[in-house]
Amino acid sequence: MSTELALSRTTRLINEALFDSAAEESAIAAGLLATTVRLVADKPNMSSRSGQAALVCAFQLIARMGIGIELIVPEVPLLAEIPPLAAPTLRAGLLNLGHDLIPGATVRNEAEHADATFVFGDSPCEDPDAIYVTANGLRCRLARDRARAGLRITGNAPIGALAAGAAAAAIALETAVPHIADATGACCSARPRPSPGPPVDIDMAELFPSPSERPMSLGDIDAISAGAITNAFIFTLLWLPETTAEMRVLDNDYGELSNVNRNTQQRASDEGKPKITILESSSTSTLKIAGVNKRFNKDTRNELLPLAKRIVVGVDDIPARWWIQEEWPANLYVAATSNHEAIVTNHHPGEPCAGCAHPHPLELAEGEFIPTISFVSFWAGLLQACALLTDTTKPERATRRTVYPFGLGEKQWSRTAVLPAGAHCAISCPSSRPSADMPGYATHARDR
Numbered sequence: 001m002s003t004e005l006a007l008s009r010t011t012r013l014i015n016e017a018l019f020d021s022a023a024e025e026s027a028i029a030a031g032l033l034a035t036t037v038r039l040v041a042d043k044p045n046m047s048s049r050s051g052q053a054a055l056v057c058a059f060q061l062i063a064r065m066g067i068g069i070e071l072i073v074p075e076v077p078l079l080a081e082i083p084p085l086a087a088p089t090l091r092a093g094l095l096n097l098g099h100d101l102i103p104g105a106t107v108r109n110e111a112e113h114a115d116a117t118f119v120f121g122d123s124p125c126e127d128p129d130a131i132y133v134t135a136n137g138l139r140c141r142l143a144r145d146r147a148r149a150g151l152r153i154t155g156n157a158p159i160g161a162l163a164a165g166a167a168a169a170a171i172a173l174e175t176a177v178p179h180i181a182d183a184t185g186a187c188c189s190a191r192p193r194p195s196p197g198p199p200v201d202i203d204m205a206e207l208f209p210s211p212s213e214r215p216m217s218l219g220d221i222d223a224i225s226a227g228a229i230t231n232a233f234i235f236t237l238l239w240l241p242e243t244t245a246e247m248r249v250l251d252n253d254y255g256e257l258s259n260v261n262r263n264t265q266q267r268a269s270d271e272g273k274p275k276i277t278i279l280e281s282s283s284t285s286t287l288k289i290a291g292v293n294k295r296f297n298k299d300t301r302n303e304l305l306p307l308a309k310r311i312v313v314g315v316d317d318i319p320a321r322w323w324i325q326e327e328w329p330a331n332l333y334v335a336a337t338s339n340h341e342a343i344v345t346n347h348h349p350g351e352p353c354a355g356c357a358h359p360h361p362l363e364l365a366e367g368e369f370i371p372t373i374s375f376v377s378f379w380a381g382l383l384q385a386c387a388l389l390t391d392t393t394k395p396e397r398a399t400r401r402t403v404y405p406f407g408l409g410e411k412q413w414s415r416t417a418v419l420p421a422g423a424h425c426a427i428s429c430p431s432s433r434p435s436a437d438m439p440g441y442a443t444h445a446r447d448r
Contacts, residue, residue: 002257003104004029006268007066010261013371017339017406018177018193023186029066031180036068036106037172038114040130043074044152045121046090050161051153052079053239054135055120056094057165057378060235062172063098064261064374068106070114071095081284082238084265100267101260116175118168121153122146131171131198133164138208140164142171143199158239162382163202167408169375170196194407207383207401207414208390215242216392220308224296224324226251226275228262228372229314229335232381234279235264237287240389246288250296250304251275258369262377297323312384313354316370318361322427325354331391334358335384339371342379342403345419346387351398352419355427376405 004011004026011025011032019028039059045051055073063069075091085093091109098107117130132149133142140160143149153161174196181188218237223230226249237245255263255270255278265282266275276291283289294300297320305327313321313334321334325347332347334354345357383401390396398419407413425432 003033003066003102006102006257006260007032008258008261009369009372010065010374012369013339013373013376014173014180016371018180018188019184019186020189020191023180023184027184028180031183032066032176033068033102033104033106034179034183035172035176036070036114037062037175038070038072038111038117038127039120040117040123040125041073041120042123043076045123046074046076048154049079049156049239049241050135050158051120052090053158054133054140054153054161054164055090056082056085057162057235058118058133058168059094059098059165060264061166061169061374061378063101063105063107064264065169065173065176066102066105066261067172067176069098069108070111071098071107071109072111073109080239080241081286082235083282083284084267097267100269103268115179116172118142118172119150122150131168133168135161135164138204140167140202141200142167142197145199149199156241158236159204159382159386160202162236162239163204166375166378166382166405167197167200167202169378170405170408171198171200173373173375194404195409196406197409200408202408202413204386207403207416208386215240216244218243218245218310218388218392220310221245221247221388222308222311223247223249224311224313224320225249225315226253226279226291227314227316228259228264228377229337229380229384230279230312231263231265232378233312233314233335233384234282234287234289234381235378236382236385238282238284242286244286247290248308249276249279249289249291250294251291252293252295262372262374264378296320310388312388314380314384316362318358319426321354321358325429326427331388331395333384333387335380337372337376337380339376340404340406342376342383342405343400344380344383344387345398345400346391346396347398348395350431352421352423352431353398353425353427353429355425355429356423356432357398357400357419359424359426379403379405
């Protein structure tokens with residue numbers, strides 16, 4: 001039962017997205033646990049921050065789906081403080097974490113049997129069907145062609161590496177689909193669906209022309225919600241070399257076992273702890289995190305003001321996005337997800353606002369929960385961090401950026417659109433008034 005609970009949001013999303021809600025969700029969990037992937041890396045490829053970021057991200061997002069992992073990697077020092085890894089070395093830290101995530105999932109450091117193999121960089125591997133993962137700066141590639149993809153991973157810039165890890169997780173899920181079909185006896189949806197790859201070619205510069213990866217001080221940041229998107233935002237910042245920030249996280253919720261499927265900073269043993277306490281334990285010498293046990297709303301507003309110059313919002317309560325926007329922060333970054341999309345919008349005073357980008361509240365039936373999966377939630381936090389880093393170089397116009405995490409093998413894996421003035425706005429902001437007859441701009445995406 002604990003395994004089914006831990007995977008409940010993941011199995012719900014898989015059921016809706018891949019099986020037209022016709023499968024038994026406990027059997028979907030069994031199919032995930034019956035799948036194993038092998039992660040292979042050698043010391044040269046794990047001697048850079050980028051190499052370690054790609055491996056740790058892939059491990060996190062795959063293991064949190066309940067898919068088993070064979071970890072064939074060297075024992076090398078971690079090159080950054082990366083909570084929730086609790087050991088100073090790479091392999092020991094990952095094995096320790098893997099045994100404190102999804103109950104019953106396989107995590108081992110011996111090669112026995114795997115349904116797919118991911119090789120990082122040019123690490124030696126004899127599997128002819130292996131998928132090679134490489135990353136450099138803002139780019140990554142995953143392919144079975146070693147000559148094109150199997151390049152040494154070097155450098156400290158982690159953004160492309162983190163995208164690579166998320167891409168590997170989507171492919172790992174596709175590997176699990178036959179096991180899920182066998183376990184459930186259900187047929188996959190006949191609806192066309194995009195390919196997760198391989199091959200996958202991602203250039204984050206297509207979305208963010210100038211995200212700064214140089215060491216910097218980000219100053220004070222307020223995070224609204226301690227959920228999955230804020231977890232992923234923090235995980236991304238932890239990998240940035242010599243980048244400092246002081247974060248205040250506002251939330252009054254508690255970690256549940258069903259959150260482990262996507263919250264990168266949470267372990268199964270954190271069940272019952274305040275979410276802000278879990279995130280405070282992710283503080284490092286460069287990223288200071290302080291939790292406030294309150295949600296931002298009209299009743300708590302006066303207690304929580306003033307807000308920071310930079311605010312990241314990952315809350316699923318859409319009116320809460322409007323309340324934050326009504327404080328007119330200098331820099332606002334709202335990230336959200338749907339079953340198939342990860343989205344971020346950025347806002348500055350005088351431009352289309354969060355009420356323009358997210359004008360309709362989410363309606364859920366009483367007792368209903370939102371389905372989620374690790375790599376979709378992660379993409380939202382990664383996009384949010386990239387939007388903030390881009391603004392530190394040159395503030396951009398209000399823009400909506402969308403990634404399709406299930407379709408990273410497609411040419412159209414992302415989309416960028418400038419938010420139009422004159423759109424329908426939930427809070428009637430100034431930019432929505434001059435041209436009220438312009439077509440509205442709406443999204444029903446939500447935080448996971």
